[in-house]
Amino acid sequence: MLSINDFTKAIRATLILWLITAIMYPLFILLFGQIFIPFQANGSLIKDNQNNIIGSSLIGQPFKSDQYFWSRPSVINYSTGDDAGDTGVSGASNLAPSNPELMEFITAQVDVLNSAKINPTIDLVYTSGSGLDPHITPESALNQVERVAIARNLEPNKLQDLVKSHTEERFLGIFGEPRVNVLKLNLALDNL
Known part of the structure; x- marks a missing residue:
């Protein structure tokens, strides 16, 4: 009781x-x-010279122009608000490998990369689990050097050095893989 x-x-x-x-x-x-x-704690916000917020180093952004390094694809389009399908949330497509929609998405990504003369790499073809990954592999960035160099009329060697200088190594030397933050790389590209 x-x-x-x-x-x-x-x-x-x-x-x-x-x-x-x-x-x-x-x-x-x-x-x-x-x-x-x-x-x-405040979102790792990146600001321009006029102190306007232009992005976060933690959240990917789409880059479509040939003058920029392209980001990893996202099934949620990084929730830019540009499309009616933007949900404002993160997440993967959750499509099974046997789902024809997944194959259509992958084929479309490969076609876009091939038409831009970029060697398709895994992170330029597949989305990340969160749909918001701001990084690509150094290999994926280096595969885009020729396209960006032609569009900006720059020496490819200069862009290769830029990619190498913006490559983040493994955390504590053992965790994760080397990666390149696409937004930071493109901002440095604009400052050349």
Whole structure:
């Protein structure tokens, strides 16, 4: 039989846990982020010279022009708001390998890359699990050097050096793979 004393203990324990988990812990994390890692805590936003936000180093953006390095494809179009199909959320297509829609998507990506004379690599053909990946492999960036060099009338060697200087190595030397942030690379390209 439940007594009033047991009932009040349960209510107090619930309130204390709620106070810790719903108020104190989130406030601690918020303050920690703002004090020690404010750039990351505020979305890793990248600004131009006029202090306008032009993107985030954590979220991919579509680049269609031949004057820029192209990003990884996204089934959600990076939620730019340009298309009626944009959902504003991240996610993969969840299409099974046997699904004909997946093969159509892959074939279309390969055709676009071949028509631009870019050697198709996995990350330029397939979307990422989140649909928002801002990185491509150094190989994928180097495969695009000739197209960008022609469009911008630049020496390919200069662009190859730019790709190499913007290649991020493995985290702590062992985690992940070398990668290139496409937005940062394209911003550096504009500053050449």
